[in-house]
Amino acid sequence: MEREFSQLNPGYRLLLGPGPVETSPRVLRAMSGNLLGHLDHQFLDIMNDTMELLRKVFQTKNRLTLPMSGTGSAGMETVMVNLIEPGDNVIVCVKGVFGQRMRDVAERCGANVYSVEVPFGQPIDPADVRKIAKEVGDIKLIAVVHAETSTGILQPLPELSEIAKEHDALFVVDAVTSLGGVELKVDDWGIDACYSGTQKALSCPPGLSPVTMSSRAEKVIAERKTKVQSWYLDLSMIQNYWGQERVYHHTAPINMIYGLREALQIVLEEGLEARFKRHQQNSDAFVGGIEAMGLSMIAPIGYRLPTLNAVRIPENVDDLKARAYLLDKYGIEIGGGLGDFKGKAWRIGFMGESSRRNNVILLLAALADAMAVQGHRVDVGAAVEAALEVYNG
Amino acid sequence: MEREFSQLNPGYRLLLGPGPVETSPRVLRAMSGNLLGHLDHQFLDIMNDTMELLRKVFQTKNRLTLPMSGTGSAGMETVMVNLIEPGDNVIVCVKGVFGQRMRDVAERCGANVYSVEVPFGQPIDPADVRKIAKEVGDIKLIAVVHAETSTGILQPLPELSEIAKEHDALFVVDAVTSLGGVELKVDDWGIDACYSGTQKALSCPPGLSPVTMSSRAEKVIAERKTKVQSWYLDLSMIQNYWGQERVYHHTAPINMIYGLREALQIVLEEGLEARFKRHQQNSDAFVGGIEAMGLSMIAPIGYRLPTLNAVRIPENVDDLKARAYLLDKYGIEIGGGLGDFKGKAWRIGFMGESSRRNNVILLLAALADAMAVQGHRVDVGAAVEAALEVYNG
Numbered sequence: 125m126e127r128e129f130s131q132l133n134p135g136y137r138l139l140l141g142p143g144p145v146e147t148s149p150r151v152l153r154a155m156s157g158n159l160l161g162h163l164d165h166q167f168l169d170i171m172n173d174t175m176e177l178l179r180k181v182f183q184t185k186n187r188l189t190l191p192m193s194g195t196g197s198a199g200m201e202t203v204m205v206n207l208i209e210p211g212d213n214v215i216v217c218v219k220g221v222f223g224q225r226m227r228d229v230a231e232r233c234g235a236n237v238y239s240v241e242v243p244f245g246q247p248i249d250p251a252d253v254r255k256i257a258k259e260v261g262d263i264k265l266i267a268v269v270h271a272e273t274s275t276g277i278l279q280p281l282p283e284l285s286e287i288a289k290e291h292d293a294l295f296v297v298d299a300v301t302s303l304g305g306v307e308l309k310v311d312d313w314g315i316d317a318c319y320s321g322t323q324k325a326l327s328c329p330p331g332l333s334p335v336t337m338s339s340r341a342e343k344v345i346a347e348r349k350t351k352v353q354s355w356y357l358d359l360s361m362i363q364n365y366w367g368q369e370r371v372y373h374h375t376a377p378i379n380m381i382y383g384l385r386e387a388l389q390i391v392l393e394e395g396l397e398a399r400f401k402r403h404q405q406n407s408d409a410f411v412g413g414i415e416a417m418g419l420s421m422i423a424p425i426g427y428r429l430p431t432l433n434a435v436r437i438p439e440n441v442d443d444l445k446a447r448a449y450l451l452d453k454y455g456i457e458i459g460g461g462l463g464d465f466k467g468k469a470w471r472i473g474f475m476g477e478s479s480r481r482n483n484v485i486l487l488l489a490a491l492a493d494a495m496a497v498q499g500h501r502v503d504v505g506a507a508v509e510a511a512l513e514v515y516n517g
Numbered sequence: 518m519e520r521e522f523s524q525l526n527p528g529y530r531l532l533l534g535p536g537p538v539e540t541s542p543r544v545l546r547a548m549s550g551n552l553l554g555h556l557d558h559q560f561l562d563i564m565n566d567t568m569e570l571l572r573k574v575f576q577t578k579n580r581l582t583l584p585m586s587g588t589g590s591a592g593m594e595t596v597m598v599n600l601i602e603p604g605d606n607v608i609v610c611v612k613g614v615f616g617q618r619m620r621d622v623a624e625r626c627g628a629n630v631y632s633v634e635v636p637f638g639q640p641i642d643p644a645d646v647r648k649i650a651k652e653v654g655d656i657k658l659i660a661v662v663h664a665e666t667s668t669g670i671l672q673p674l675p676e677l678s679e680i681a682k683e684h685d686a687l688f689v690v691d692a693v694t695s696l697g698g699v700e701l702k703v704d705d706w707g708i709d710a711c712y713s714g715t716q717k718a719l720s721c722p723p724g725l726s727p728v729t730m731s732s733r734a735e736k737v738i739a740e741r742k743t744k745v746q747s748w749y750l751d752l753s754m755i756q757n758y759w760g761q762e763r764v765y766h767h768t769a770p771i772n773m774i775y776g777l778r779e780a781l782q783i784v785l786e787e788g789l790e791a792r793f794k795r796h797q798q799n800s801d802a803f804v805g806g807i808e809a810m811g812l813s814m815i816a817p818i819g820y821r822l823p824t825l826n827a828v829r830i831p832e833n834v835d836d837l838k839a840r841a842y843l844l845d846k847y848g849i850e851i852g853g854g855l856g857d858f859k860g861k862a863w864r865i866g867f868m869g870e871s872s873r874r875n876n877v878i879l880l881l882a883a884l885a886d887a888m889a890v891q892g893h894r895v896d897v898g899a900a901v902e903a904a905l906e907v908y909n910g
Contacts, residue, residue: 129566129782132775134551134559144552144771152549155772158527159537159722161850166527173522193724194587194749197767201749229748323768329552331586331724331770353746355622356587356594372855374590375716377724378537379548380773382525389522457554462765 139478140487141459142273142432143301144323144330146477147387151328154386155379162376171366174381177388181303181326181396182318182336184310189336190366191384192357193377196300196321199333201229202357203296203317204267207341209350210234212264215256215293217248217284220274221463222298226267233353235264244464245275245434247427250283257291265294265316271302273324274462276423276434276471278306285314294341300324303334304391305403305431305475316341322380325403325431327476328387331380387476403430406474406484409514413488416510417502422469431479433472434465438500443467446494454490484511532871533880534852535666535825536694537716537723539870540780544721547779548772555769564759567774570781574696574719574789575711575729577703582729583759584777585750586770589693589714592726594622595750596689596710597660600734602743603627605657608649608686610641610677613667614856615691619660626746628657637857638668638827640820643676650684658687658709664695666717667855669816669827669864671699678707687734693717696727697784698796698824698868709734715773718796718824720869721780724773780869796823799867799877802907806881809903810895815862824872826865827858831893836860839887847883877904 139145160167171190178189192202204226208214214235216227219242230237238260240252248268257263266288270279281297288295294316302308303318305325310318316338323330337345337359345359352358356374364371391399407430411421414435422434437443443460447470450456459471470491474483488511492504532538553560564583571582585595597619601607607628609620612635623630631653633645641661650656659681663672674690681688687709695701696711698718703711709731716723730738730752738752745751749767757764784792800823804814807828815827830836836853840863843849852864863884867876881904885897 129570129778132547132550132563132779132782134553134563134775136551137553137557137559139552139554141554143768144554147552152772154525155548156545157525158529159532159540160527160530161532161534161537162723164530164844164850166530170525170527177522194591195767195770198587198749201747225748232744232746232748321768329770329772330555330768331773351625353625354594355618355625356591357749374588375536375714375723377588377722377773379545379722380724380770382527385522386525389525451557457557 199319208233220272267296409511412510413507592712601626613665656686660689805903806900
């Protein structure tokens, strides 16, 4: 009998970073439900429920709406490998790390990728997309990240969707950090393919990637001339497992789907509008507090993502030391900067269960403490007061 | 407040099919541990433990040994997309559905696939592989399924490994239904790439795919001329997250990794040899009982997989009716036939927690009952007695 590894015992954390975020005990409990086979009729009902709940959260009637068996990036790859064939012209909007990732994935599918790039921390200007689309012509799809997790930019979508329609191109949206936390109307905004992750505003552990495809996108998949390069992510087969046919493809991650179903139910019990309002209010309170401390946000007003708040780190504050202090003294995790913002930004997520007044107030005080021990003193009282003004009006 | 979906409440099942199988409450409990961020130092320790435990179970010293963030088929795709470049010559041994899947995946990577095929229910004859390897020449890899889940064939590996070495080809093994239940010596048998699933003999819920790569395989990956076609499964990046660098790639499915770590610990507490012996004994007892009932196994003696027992369905017994009866009266799930064996075989898994004397005895009696109600009567007493003879000697 071997026993050299200690008992698994992850210690306390308050997750206020870019995800995973806090999850409800209801979700964890659901994940411990009796294990079922992936072809059991009981599980097929759970799959149907999950698809229906996902449609409500995506605000879509799309038939092809299901969770892929991988994390958010698997959703990105699913959309790209199924829609792109080698030689297709594709426009990717790049305003952060996840736009860069989209470009990389599209290139690996053999697309001719034309990217519209802006500096990290800026939103995409639709005029730039319109210009490139005209120059290139014959565009298969236009792809953009709705909520850029690396910079905290919320990208308005309707005008980009119009441009896609003008060119008869598919409109592809990364909603990893927006779904369930920020308004996202898949049908009304003419989105043809959209994917997300479970560990952000849906407040479920990581492991699945909800994906939805319009009937236009389905048609493109049905009319492909080449096989999808990924067997694991091939929707032409996966839809036969999730559809009426129930043809075995791969073994679905049963317990993760239990968790997602429960998480989606929690989202809808709160109601989408109320949930978006809560995320906005907690973000507004936090931003108010941050600005009252004399710090500033990366994203310009009008483009600030309420789920992921990117704060500029003061010049005389060391990023790693501050985050280590928060972890050590408070058990709080926040995210560091990615790409161009490495060492220059903190990425603070108030998503799902993590989006609470308690967490906003606590983090403002804890951040002030973490900076003060480095000699950068701010007015905590003013910060808390500014936050409370948002709550108490 | 919306509440039209009922509470998630999956009913009782005894899982004796091709997987998922029963899991330990310890594993479910581990999965409910405090959620950590994917870059938290506490989680990095858990990742290190998991890799080390996996090495012990794979019986390897391979540095590159980790769980991929997808189910078993994602492991298959990981191995193929990382090792194959377009135009490579590849030999795939096909003796069932999962061999066919390997061929399909390798073709999607742009390989020239030469397949060695035998009828479903037969093992591969190494002489056939040797012949084709000589004819084709310049072979990049030879791939085979160790434990063919669709037919219950256990394929001996050492001679196939020798052939790969003779041709300086990589030896690739699908161990989805063997790892943790059947002897598998990755290093001693000269296996260069091996993948598995969590929901078989490791007795963990589905959602991850353990993969291990030899230093030869690592070198092939490092010297690729083309980018790996899958971003999500690109080991050149993923190894930097699981390695010392800890570079963010995608958000790992934290709770699933908690579960896998616990499941691996349970495997090693029992000990590999004891575990293999248990699987063999329960399978022997079941096969003894099946034959005493006058039924027969698909796999010939010497090639029978103890984890997955494929039984030929008597001609006058209806497959679907019998399985529905087992589900309805006993809550027992067994698997139906796949591919050529659809409607002709039952696939019965005694893996991990499901591999128990109780389940063997119960299933023999339940199967006899399910056949009797269709008018096919067998001697239950003789079946149980034959099984007990194996246990009691």
